[in-house]
Amino acid sequence: MDRRTFFKASLAGGTALAAGAASCPAQARETHPMPPEAVGLLFDSVLCVGCKACVAACKEANGMPMEFSTKDQYWDTPLDISGKTLNVIKAYRNGKMEAKDREENGFAFIKKSCMHCVDPSCVSACPVSAMKKDAKTGVVTYDKDACIGCRYCVAACPFGVPRFTYDSPTPQISKCQLCIHRHKDGKYAACAEVCPTGATLYGKVSVLREEAQRRLALKPGDKTEFPRGHLRAAEEKALQGAPEGKGEQRRQGWKDDGAQRYPGVAGQYLQHIYGEKEFGGTQMLMLSGVSFQKLGYPDLPPRSDAATSETLQHTLYGGLIAPIAVLGALTFIARRNVKPEDGEGGQNG
Amino acid sequence: MADHSYAHAPRPLGGSLFTPLTLLLGVLAGIAGVILLYRLFYGLGAVTNLNDGYPWGIWIAYDVVVGSAFACGGYAMALLVYIFNKGQYHPLVRPALLASLFGYTLAGASVIFDLGRWWNFWHIFWPGYAQVNSVMFEVAVCISAYIVVMWIEFSPAFLEKWGMKDVRQKLNKVLFFFIALGVLLPSMHQSSLGSLLVIFGEQIHPLWQSGMLLPVIYLMTAILLGFAVVIFEATLSSTGFKRQLETPVLTPLSKVMFGLLAAYVVVRVADLLLRGALGTAFAATWQAFWFWVEMACFVVPLVLLATEQARRSAAKLFVGAVLLMLGGFLLRINGFLVGYMTGEGWHYFPSLAELMVTVGLIAFEILAYIVIVRNYPVLPAAQPVTR
Ligand code: SF4
Numbered sequence: 002m003d004r005r006t007f008f009k010a011s012l013a014g015g016t017a018l019a020a021g022a023a024s025c026p027a028q029a030r031e032t033h034p035m036p037p038e039a040v041g042l043l044f045d046s047v048l049c050v051g052c053k054a055c056v057a058a059c060k061e062a063n064g065m066p067m068e069f070s071t072k073d074q075y076w077d078t079p080l081d082i083s084g085k086t087l088n089v090i091k092a093y094r095n096g097k098m099e100a101k102d103r104e105e106n107g108f109a110f111i112k113k114s115c116m117h118c119v120d121p122s123c124v125s126a127c128p129v130s131a132m133k134k135d136a137k138t139g140v141v142t143y144d145k146d147a148c149i150g151c152r153y154c155v156a157a158c159p160f161g162v163p164r165f166t167y168d169s170p171t172p173q174i175s176k177c178q179l180c181i182h183r184h185k186d187g188k189y190a191a192c193a194e195v196c197p198t199g200a201t202l203y204g205k206v207s208v209l210r211e212e213a214q215r216r217l218a219l220k221p222g223d224k225t226e227f228p229r230g231h232l233r234a235a236e237e238k239a240l241q242g243a244p245e246g247k248g249e250q251r252r253q254g255w256k257d258d259g260a261q262r263y264p265g266v267a268g269q270y271l272q273h274i275y276g277e278k279e280f281g282g283t284q285m286l287m288l289s290g291v292s293f294q295k296l297g298y299p300d301l302p303p304r305s306d307a308a309t310s311e312t313l314q315h316t317l318y319g320g321l322i323a324p325i326a327v328l329g330a331l332t333f334i335a336r337r338n339v340k341p342e343d344g345e346g347g348q349n350g
Numbered sequence: 351m352a353d354h355s356y357a358h359a360p361r362p363l364g365g366s367l368f369t370p371l372t373l374l375l376g377v378l379a380g381i382a383g384v385i386l387l388y389r390l391f392y393g394l395g396a397v398t399n400l401n402d403g404y405p406w407g408i409w410i411a412y413d414v415v416v417g418s419a420f421a422c423g424g425y426a427m428a429l430l431v432y433i434f435n436k437g438q439y440h441p442l443v444r445p446a447l448l449a450s451l452f453g454y455t456l457a458g459a460s461v462i463f464d465l466g467r468w469w470n471f472w473h474i475f476w477p478g479y480a481q482v483n484s485v486m487f488e489v490a491v492c493i494s495a496y497i498v499v500m501w502i503e504f505s506p507a508f509l510e511k512w513g514m515k516d517v518r519q520k521l522n523k524v525l526f527f528f529i530a531l532g533v534l535l536p537s538m539h540q541s542s543l544g545s546l547l548v549i550f551g552e553q554i555h556p557l558w559q560s561g562m563l564l565p566v567i568y569l570m571t572a573i574l575l576g577f578a579v580v581i582f583e584a585t586l587s588s589t590g591f592k593r594q595l596e597t598p599v600l601t602p603l604s605k606v607m608f609g610l611l612a613a614y615v616v617v618r619v620a621d622l623l624l625r626g627a628l629g630t631a632f633a634a635t636w637q638a639f640w641f642w643v644e645m646a647c648f649v650v651p652l653v654l655l656a657t658e659q660a661r662r663s664a665a666k667l668f669v670g671a672v673l674l675m676l677g678g679f680l681l682r683i684n685g686f687l688v689g690y691m692t693g694e695g696w697h698y699f700p701s702l703a704e705l706m707v708t709v710g711l712i713a714f715e716i717l718a719y720i721v722i723v724r725n726y727p728v729l730p731a732a733q734p735v736t737r
């Protein structure tokens with residue numbers, strides 16, 4: 002191969018690469034938007050009394066095994082989510098622990114379970130579509146029959162949510178799937194159903210966000226009402242009595258009437274709905290009196306890592322344009338440089 | 351046209367297969383086999399120290415990420431010889447390709463044992479399951495394809511031995527295409543091994559979270575490691591098999607390596623400066639410590655091999671190559687383990703069993719290499735010095 006051909010080939014390769022790179026803006030992947038019908042949870046740390054009814058209910062609803070952290074194994078005492086536990090309530094303690102929801106010398110409770118990210122890292126990472134996000138409800142589900150057990154999802158999730166059963170020869174991922182298996186029986190998230198104070202509420206994310214905003218607008222000490230269980234939008238409630246087949250709720254057959262409310266007094270909140278912006282948004286929203294970082298939740302940028310990672314992949318491999326072009330150039334060059342003897346040898350040696 | 355004249359075409363070395371060294375290697379490989387069998391029956395937790403804070407241990411970070419980069423000799427040499435048409439390095443291609451073949455094949459095979467639900471592994475290649483946005487999908491498919499391509503590229507050595515002339519001739523006509531593939535595929539997955547870290551976002555220490563530059567950094571070091579490994583292996587097999595040193599051909603090779611190394615150090619430092627991450631290198635943390643060790647492993651060879659005279663010294667070449675291999679090793683271990691910060695309370699250090707599997711794997715690689723070069727035409731025949 003002489004210099005001219007080499008030059009031509011390099012030019013061909015370079016042009017191909019440039020073409021691949023130029024197609025990149027079209028393929029830049031933005032952070033996904035929230036599905037309009039997205040459902041999720043609102044966790045209000047100020048309302049949580051730390052009773053852990055939700056931890057027990059979650060175990061029962063999902064058929065998860067007991068987990069012990071005390072010497073006498075009397076009852077289920079998980080310290081963190083794990084291969085056996087999908088949901089825990091953790092305590093924040095500081096100094097003398099004199100007052101609830103105070104950072105200094107105070108304490109607080111926080112829920113830990115899947116955030117059902119709007120643009121989840123686990124779904125983008127999973128090579129075999131075992132992690133999926135439902136296009137309508139946005140619930141992030143796991144299918145063990147598809148899973149190869151590579152644990153890329155475990156490593157990728159910024160909240161450390163997916164857990165793995167390392168001790169089993171047939172291990173699997175454990176993570177909250179928002180109790181979707183209960184929907185067909187007209188039930189919703191078990192943790193929200195049993196929560197006595199409504200600290201964990203189930204509902205459409207749009208409705209939950211409004212409720213969160215309402216609470217943040219209250220002045221501490223204001224008299225108010227708190228909903229409990231399944232929070233529905235006004236128009237959803239109007240459909241409650243509608244005949245079979247008319248309203249969505251009717252069809253889904255929610256057993257709960259969603260009307261439970263009780264009088265209460267507004268607490269002291271940070272003016273921040275965690276999960277509204279973080280990481281492109283999450284379908285579990287959180288309110289608190291103590292900074293979320295102190296409660297173990299990372300301070301995340303509004304852009305999801307999935308968007309960054311997929312932009313990179315699409316830029317390099319979108320439509321396989323760049324790889325094919327480069328392969329063409331390489332084949333062209335190699336064809337000139339590879340001698341028949343390259344496959345031989347052993348004869349003239 | 352450059353003239354490829356193969357004064358010393360490859361030949362089987364012959365010689366005994368049973369030596370204390372090969373026996374030791376065999377025992378080590380056997381131990382690893384037993385541990386892996388145990389893992390299949392009792393789960394990953396029974397033999398590894400993996401946990402939900404460190405779901406990936408050395409079986410991924412070393413066996414796959416580092417191991418495949420160490421196996422880039424074949425790729426780097428093919429790039430040089432067939433794409434940049436540097437025929438003088440031709441004698442180095444086959445041995446390098448052989449080492450790559452084993453490195454990759456074993457990395458690919460060992461992944462199976464790291465997969466929790468290994469019986470489903472074919473899902474990666476199956477439409478309907480395959481998830482093309484996943485970086486791991488790209489890495490897995492590309493590495494698998496490369497292993498197949500390498501076996502095809504290397505098959506002339508076997509066909510020669512088995513005397514299958516017609517097959518070999520047919521293959522020779524299309525070999526250039528496989529050689530082109532054999533350059534494209536590693537370029538893709540070696541860069542993607544870096545891209546694996548992108549989705550970890552802020553869980554990776556800023557010293558190693560280079561975002562969109564990760565593929566560039568991993569690709570550059572993979573080629574660099576490829577050259578370093580070729581120098582390392584050529585020196586070792588000259589000594590080990592009592593053959594003449596290949597310094598005359600390694601000297602110009604190290605010049606190419608030196609140029610790439612200089613470019614890499616510039617890219618790495620510029621990236622840290624642009625992202626404003628260099629400050630964290632001066633904090634009193636383990637991450638900062640290992641960062642400096644890693645950087646030293648790249649910068650010292652840059653100084654050591656700066657002159658033509660230095661590059662003529664077999665000893666300096668060897669030291670430079672070893673340092674570069676260490677640097678590439680650290681870059682990857684730092685990125686995947688040392689700089690992986692998943693929250694407080696998590697610790698990971700490989701268990702003895704995990705280490706023994708990795709050691710056994712390396713032992714098996716060396717053993718297979720010895721067996722093959724003694725029986726098949728891989729290494730250039732005893733050569734007169736051609737200078
Ligand atoms: S919190 Fe983690 S596991 Fe849950 S959806 Fe988000 S990335 Fe996936």
Ligand code: SF4
Binds near residue numbers: 130143149151154
């Ligand atoms: S462990 Fe399973 S669910 Fe998680 S990324 Fe791997 S294949 Fe997907």
Ligand code: SF4
Binds near residue numbers: 059062115
């Ligand atoms: S939604 Fe269901 S699975 Fe998820 S934390 Fe609540 S009870 Fe557990």
